[in-house]
Amino acid sequence: MPISDIVLTIAALLIVIACTQPIARRSGLPFTVVLGGVGVLIALGANWLLHTTLTDRFNEAAALVIDIPVSSATFLDVLLPILLFQGAITIDVRRLAQDIVPVIFLAVLGVVVALGLIGGAVSLVSSAPIVVCLLFGAIVATTDPSAVIALFRDLGAPARLTRLVEGESLLNDATAIAAFSAFLALTISGGTYEQGYILKQLSFSFIGGTLTGLVFGRIAILLLSWLRSFKAAQVTIIVALPFVVYSLANSYIHTSGVVAVVTSGLVLSAMARSRVEPETFKFFQATLDQLAWWAGGLVFVLAALVVPGLLSDFVLSDLLITLVAVAAALIARAVILFGVFPLLAAAKITQRVNNPTKTVIIWGGLRGAVTLALALAVTENHLVDAETQRFIAIQATGFALFTLLIQGTTLTALMRWLKLDQLSPLERAFRTQVLTQSLSTVRTGLSSFANRFELDNQLVDIAIKPYSNRLSRVAEDKSFEEGISDKERLTLGLIALANQEKTLLFEQRLSSVLPHRLVDQYLLAVENMIDATRENGRLGYLNAARKPHKQNINFHVLSWCHSHLGLNRPLASHLGKRFQFLMINRIMVMELITFLDLKLGVLLGERPIEILHEILNQRLDEVERHLAALRLQYPKFARTLDHSVLERFAYQEEVDQIESLRESGIISDDLARSLSNEANSIHVISRPKTTVDIRATTAELLTSFPVFADLQVEELTQIANQLTPRILADDAFVFRKGDRADGLYFIASGAVEIRIGDELHRLGHGDFFGEMALLDEAQRSADVKSISYSHLLLLEVDTFHELGRSHPNWRNKLDEIAEKRKAMNEASR
Known part of the structure; x- marks a missing residue:
């Protein structure tokens, strides 16, 4: 098929994908399910047009769809890497770490149990050899990352539920694909491999893939730091990374490309934000989101195009095997969630997962492109006999269709029935307060806008009336006063302050003043504050806020080396970083005090705001006490550090002014570029030294x-x-x-x-x-x-x-x- 025809067909499919999104929204069905249905309809329609005797007018167009070269490599080597990488880089790694045990159990033990139960159950109702049944079990044990992640985000599932399912779906494929490779080799060889072969394959795939991902993730981080001033170059590194990692891991290192890509994505998720400008990081996410949206759409449409071909030899008796496989898969997930998880929770290895959440996770294990890609890999392998190819093609396709068309279409109703789509009582009560503030702001802004442009007063009153009515109804709702205690409001306020502190670090562009490792430490400290607040409220917040100021084991070792061995430089570097951390911490707390008055005052009430002021003032006093001691001892370093902050602020103000004038059309792009280059040449954008002179006494x-x-x-x-x-x-x-x-x-x-x-x-x-x-x-x-x-x-x-x-x-x-x-x-x- 000519390249031009392939490009034309892919472009046309992308247009179809784009037009499908509003249809999915109007129908209330998940986007992924509608895409799959559209793909099947396109394939059936193209086949009919190509073979009908009614007309030959559309034969060329139908042939383009039928003849498009879709293979397992198309899904696994071209589309899957970017989907995995985008899913990994958007996950909050620190939040995921809290649920890492259940995620690994779902991804690893869950796959092992699933392929065992599915393979065993299918062998009882079919004539296929047990090795082939286990191969089929490995193929359908893969939950499709693009399907699962897209569906749970579209449905607005609770944060923890989404995190569990996202993490599981990303790591699940690695285990299943490794098992698939091993069982495919066993199928071809007739089962002559040595004992323990499967376990060795799984272990090597996981460990090797993890190490590969870590290495290339760190290399990417170094490149991003080196290319800090080159936005286009940084984006290129991000886009190329998943394909480089996947191909090298799969084809040259012979380990799991899926694990390698996911690991490298998690490394960038944890570390990239402190290595690039805030606007660049947002651009990263927007670029990856767009690429993943294209890839995800193509995955479902292209997979659906091959469905009619894979099901061409389907007979009614195959349906029984498919239903048995589906039942076995659901039982396998239930065994893990209702059998293993309670034991882990009792041992305090993981948090408890409630039964409604478990139920949705069981029903939400969708299969799609990855399952069909592995099935295609079997049908494309000339070493596999024809009967095995037919069995795998029909059963894998039937299984995937059941999960998408039955489970996918009913998942929304299931979540609604289990009340997982509803806000918690605390959130519902807080919603009242948020609406009160936002509606009041809208009403005031609307009136001001009308006065400014001298609009008709009668029309203004008509426009304002709906907001006034809504505001009156919300004002009658006393759920905030009655439903949220002062203690709960205080906890909400502390979590809001911690989240804002994380945001401010990048909005103020102070991350460019701190060394990268200190930015990571600061973000980790804020995450610990959020966790501690959820567990122990005010006391937990304060203890977590004080923790970075305390001296850890590293300082004790450096202090001993300084006192007993005369090694000054390591301790001097540590003190310099401590100085920088405290200085940024002070700026952040002062900004939080302003944020508290402007944003949270109306939302939380008078008494909680007073307590929050006390807490922030207490934090500020402690930070200033530590800073005062260091400033007294190292005044020269303090002045250098202060100057670096001011210099960075001045540079950024100049750049922002130039960009504002360019966006307003006052200056041309060429002039803006010239002014920006001049600003870069005048302002030396470098991080200050992090070593104090501990020998200097004034x-x-x-x-x-x-x-x-x-x-x-x-x-x-x-x-x-x-x-x-x-x-x-x-x-x-x-x-x-x-x-x-x-x-x-x-x-x-x-x-x-x-x-x-x-x-x-x-x-x-x-x-x-x-x-x-x-x-x-x-x-x-x-x-x-x-x-x-x-x-x-x-x-x-x-x-x-x-x-x-x-x-x-x-x-x-x-x-x-x-x-x-x-x-x-x-x-x-």
């Missing part, structure tokens, strides 16, 4: 210590150059009783605990300790450890004595303080 810092209050700036500068920093984690010992005196310690930030016998003393910012052993030339008489992240300044013993000789007044003041401390210690014994 005279300004020393003025905060009372013991240095009487010294001049020149003297303070001289002393500052002699001090050695010591960064300590929580509960880290500065020294122990009996240690040799190494110097005098000043607390720049943090706090320490001094234990003398049974007595405990605490010192904080501006205090010093360790002077007694120096003055008495004795060993340490107490244990001292940090009780929080602490920045200490060490004046070593030799420098201490030199300084005492050159600054006698300072030494005398130190002696006075030491004598008072000795007297206090003696009195406490």
